[in-house]
Amino acid sequence: MxxxxxxxxxxxxxxxxxxxxxxxxxxxxxxxxxxxxxxxVIFLVMSRIALPRIAAVLAxxxxxxxxxxxxxxxxxxxxxxxxxxxxxxxxxxxxxAQAIVAEARAExxxxxxxxxxxxxxEIAAKAAESAVAIKEIRDNAVAAVKEVANDxxxxxxxxxxxxxxxxxxxxxxxAARLKG
Amino acid sequence: MATEEGGTQLNIHPMDQFIxxxxxxxxxxxxxxxxxxxxxxxLAVLAVIALMVFGTRGxxxxxxxxxxxxxxxxxxxxxxxxxxxxxxxxxYFPYIFTLFIFILVANVIGLLPKSFTTxxxxxxTATMAMAVFLAVTIIGFVKNGMSFLGIFWIKAAPxxxxxxxxxxxxxxxxxxPVSHSIRLAGNxxxxxxxxxxxxxxxxxxxxxxxxxxxxxxxxxxxxxxxxIQAYVFAILTCVYLKDALHPxx
Numbered sequence: 561m562x563x564x565x566x567x568x569x570x571x572x573x574x575x576x577x578x579x580x581x582x583x584x585x586x587x588x589x590x591x592x593x594x595x596x597x598x599x600x601v602i603f604l605v606m607s608r609i610a611l612p613r614i615a616a617v618l619a620x621x622x623x624x625x626x627x628x629x630x631x632x633x634x635x636x637x638x639x640x641x642x643x644x645x646x647x648x649x650x651x652x653x654x655x656x657a658q659a660i661v662a663e664a665r666a667e668x669x670x671x672x673x674x675x676x677x678x679x680x681x682e683i684a685a686k687a688a689e690s691a692v693a694i695k696e697i698r699d700n701a702v703a704a705v706k707e708v709a710n711d712x713x714x715x716x717x718x719x720x721x722x723x724x725x726x727x728x729x730x731x732x733x734x735a736a737r738l739k740g
Numbered sequence: 741m742a743t744e745e746g747g748t749q750l751n752i753h754p755m756d757q758f759i760x761x762x763x764x765x766x767x768x769x770x771x772x773x774x775x776x777x778x779x780x781x782x783l784a785v786l787a788v789i790a791l792m793v794f795g796t797r798g799x800x801x802x803x804x805x806x807x808x809x810x811x812x813x814x815x816x817x818x819x820x821x822x823x824x825x826x827x828x829x830x831x832y833f834p835y836i837f838t839l840f841i842f843i844l845v846a847n848v849i850g851l852l853p854k855s856f857t858t859x860x861x862x863x864x865t866a867t868m869a870m871a872v873f874l875a876v877t878i879i880g881f882v883k884n885g886m887s888f889l890g891i892f893w894i895k896a897a898p899x900x901x902x903x904x905x906x907x908x909x910x911x912x913x914x915x916x917p918v919s920h921s922i923r924l925a926g927n928x929x930x931x932x933x934x935x936x937x938x939x940x941x942x943x944x945x946x947x948x949x950x951x952x953x954x955x956x957x958x959x960x961x962x963x964x965x966x967x968i969q970a971y972v973f974a975i976l977t978c979v980y981l982k983d984a985l986h987p988x989x
Contacts, residue, residue, distance in 0.1 A: 570759070575759070576753050577753065577755040577756050577758065577759050579755075580755060580758070580929075581756075581758035581759045581760065581861075582860070582861050582862045582863070582925065583862070587760045587769050587777075587861075587863065589771040590760065590769050590771055590773055590775055590778075591777050591858075591863040591867075592863055592864075593771050594775075594777055594778045594781050595781060595858070595867055599838060599842060599868075601785050602784075602785055602788050602838050602841065602842050603834065603835065603838040605785075605789055605792070605793060606792060606834055606837055606841065607834040607838075610792035610793050611833075611834055611837060613793075614792075614796055614810060614811055614814045615814075616799070617796065617799050617801075617807075617811070618811065618814075620801060621801050624801055
């Protein structure tokens with residue numbers, strides 16, 4: 561505290577306040593002057609620099625957020641579109657696969673039918689051939705049996721009562737017997 | 741503070757912190773003298789610029805810490821003006837912002853030990869309050885003409901009561917700058933004086949723990965009060981502005 565303080569209306573000789581310094585009229589002009597200077601400086605700096613800058617930053621942020629949201633919306637739409645396309649492709653592929661399967665099945669069926677017919681024909685031919693062979697074998701067997709019967713009968717007749725009957729009547733008798 | 745006076749141990753001068761003195765050379769305090777008030781007003785300007793200009797220099801989409809503080813203050817005041825004074829009050833937003841940020845910063849740096857609290861002086865707050873009062877009155881008459889006087893004539897009240905209400909309204913209107921300024925200066929002065937008184941008691945060994953505890957408690961309260969008073973000053977300015985812009989509610 562300044563020692564050579566001038567005792568005034570507001571400050572005593574020791575530099576202490578007399579009453580409330582707030583009510584010291586002598587200091588008002590000084591305070592008001594510097595306050596006005598202060599407020600003008602703050603106002604100019606705020607209104608010229610700080611406030612427009614902050615407003616711009618806030619607007620930019622708002623815009624950026626809005627832009628990002630829009631972009632996200634767009635991407636979402638794209639994703640949905642892609643999913644639809646994928647599903648459609650899947651359905652198409654499935655249908656196509658089914659068509660191919662059906663076609664292949666039809667082709668195989670056709671081949672099978674042809675092979676079957678061919679096999680049937682072969683089987684029929686073979687069966688006919690076999691039937692012919694069997695008939696031949698049977699005929700031969702019947703002829704052989706007849707011959708054996710004739711021979712046996714004539715031998716028996718010759719042995720039982722020689723001179724009785726000739727070969728012709730025996731054969732006729734055997735034939736009549738075989739028929740019966 | 742001056743403790744050179746002998747005799748009693750207690751030597752409390754709670755009001756000495758509000759004395760205005762020249763920084764260079766002694767003697768008279770003239771209109772343009774550089775005083776401690778000038779110094780602390782200047783520091784308030786620097787602090788405001790540091791926060792609002794230097795702090796926002798990055799202009800970042802994702803703000804830094806200082807930038808987000810500046811943005812919060814901006815958004816707070818902007819919303820207050822918009823909510824109370826309406827959309828057409830936003831034209832006056834820079835003025836209200838200037839008042840708010842000045843009072844807030846001056847109050848806060850006034851809480852620093854050894855500092856000088858410019859807003860504890862009625863000369864400072866009354867100047868601002870008178871500026872608001874005059875500006876609001878002029879805006880009221882310019883925007884509404886003579887129908888601005890309608891704010892004194894309460895149409896909602898019964899006719900016989902209206903003259904009495906008008907008288908009360910007129911008185912309250914002219915008391916506005918007084919209450920507006922004394923509220924701020926009084927809060928600042930009282931808080932700082934109380935802290936000083938407790939600090940004076942702290943030299944007595946026996947009660948110094950209690951005194952220091954009280955300083956801490958009052959300081960915490962004052963930290964709240966300085967912000968609230970800045971807010972109150974600004975919000976009242978908005979309310980007065982609303983009356984000027986929309987006198988018929």
